């Protein structure tokens with residue numbers, strides 16, 4: 001027997017849908033007011049398209065109920081059936097244009113709404129919504145009232161036209177008690193300002209006692225100002241009100257092709273490159289989001305923008321930008337504009353450039369690595385840590401055309417004093433971006449050379465000691481080599497400046513890794529130990545360079561007693577370790593303690609021996 005087929009239509013559980021929207025699409029119940037304002041704006045846009053002289057105002061009334069009244073196109077009874085009673089259907093797509101179809105593209109230029117779900121946001125704060133409307137398209141049409149409930153029931157009735165004297169629409173909500181915080185009069189004023197501050201139609205919020213608040217104002221970039229200075233001051237004041245900081249400078253943004261205008265405010269304090277600023281993006285005046293880092297390229301983290309655009313698309317939550325070709329073109333164009341501002345500063349306002357670089361040099365360094373033109377302009381201005389102190393590369397290269405750059409901050413700390421005394425010019429390349437940038441100096445400043453600093457370069461600048469002196473030091477050096485050799489470190493004696501530095505530890509990363517490997521090898525056996533052992537032979541060892549010119553070393557070299565020589569060698573090694581300013585391992589801290597106790601014990605058991613020039617011994 002054939003099975004009979006029956007046709008059905010999907011049923012929508014409205015409560016479930018509203019729950020989904022409020023918990024998964026919208027970040028907060030507050031978006032209900034944005035959706036209401038947006039529908040009002042779109043309705044006015046539609047009416048003015050057929051009657052350019054039609055009024056365009058929006059009035060929000062607070063109290064026991066909340067109403068939003070607009071002077072827009074209004075709805076006929078047929079419209080109500082078609083658009084209000086069908087979720088997902090919108091009059092803002094031409095024909096039955098699909099969400100990504102031609103209909104949407106054609107209409108998008110005009111309207112903010114497109115999805116046909118906005119009104120549902122009102123069910124997040126109300127169980128009942130009433131729409132009372134009279135169309136502007138047909139003067140003889142009756143007024144129509146649609147009353148919808150959050151459980152999915154709705155009623156429609158027509159009323160005499162006189163019930164709504166002027167064309168337009170009033171949406172009325174009866175606020176729910178549990179979400180009353182979002183519909184309180186103060187909150188409504190704040191929300192209307194937040195979302196509608198840049199709307200082009202007049203928005204007024206009227207309180208329960210009749211007091212009214214004008215919500216929107218002309219953005220500063222659209223206002224006429226007496227002078228460029230007055231314009232600048234107005235922008236600065238705007239930034240203070242909006243973002244709560246006084247900008248270092250303001251960069252006006254104008255991309256006619258993208259229908260975008262606005263301003264980028266340069267932050268007055270340094271921010272981490274990882275902490276990208278949230279930009280405020282308005283869509284046809286309506287605030288879309290105040291947290292859109294994707295508006296600008298990553299490197300531009302030193303500005304905060306506020307823009308109004310007609311071309312960017314919102315996501316369905318209407319709280320973020322839809323990532324499409326337009327957004328990426330806008331991002332590139334805005335990045336270009338900010339870069340032009342920066343490169344232009346060198347010529348127009350060097351002192352501002354200085355202040356900017358003082359504050360944001362990390363950002364600029366990040367940017368300059370990828371941008372040759374910018375690199376050429378800003379590199380001479382950027383400060384680097386060098387053996388001449390914190391100076392610009394331009395200044396440094398004047399006295400040191402052959403620059404050496406370290407791979408780490410630690411290496412710089414170890415060798416900087418010795419290199420400086422030997423007349424070498426060393427730049428600390430250990431900070432983020434610095435080494436890359438220093439290496440590019442010869443492109444910009446021909447005649448300059450840049451080489452990575454390795455321990456051998458420094459050793460080559462340390463003078464060999466007189467053979468007779470080396471011979472006199474031989475027995476101490478032998479003990480020192482035995483003692484320090486267990487730490488995979490050689491000991492040599494050299495003459496070098498400054499005299500005040502007793503010892504220098506030349507120790508690079510590879511040598512340190514080698515120590516880790518050898519300690520692992522000591523703990524392992526079999527094949528693993530053999531592998532580690534063979535690696536070990538190829539690795540460079542660290543070097544403890546004792547300064548023969550230093551009085552402390554000279555005295556140590558005269559020690560004849562083995563125990564004291566061991567302690568002195570450990571103390572010199574420990575001191576060099578401390579000077580290298582890298583974190584000490586447990587075994588190194590133990591060595592330092594041992595050396596100190598050893599010296600103290602020795603001193604306490606040698607009555608009457610005082611160091612030359614020291615105070616005579618006295619009882620405590």
Ligand SMILES: Nc1ncnc2c1ncn2[C@@H]1O[C@H](COP(=O)(O)OP(=O)(O)OP(=O)(O)O)[C@@H](O)[C@H]1O
Pocket residue numbers: 035039040043070072073074075083084089090091092112113114115116117118119120169
């Ligand atoms: N104030 C109003 N005046 C005239 N028509 C309105 C008004 N509010 C809503 N409508 C009609 O109801 C339809 C559905 O509104 P809704 O807010 O749900 O979606 P939308 O605005 O079309 O799209 P989106 O979901 O993107 O906001 C609109 O397309 C419009 O035809």
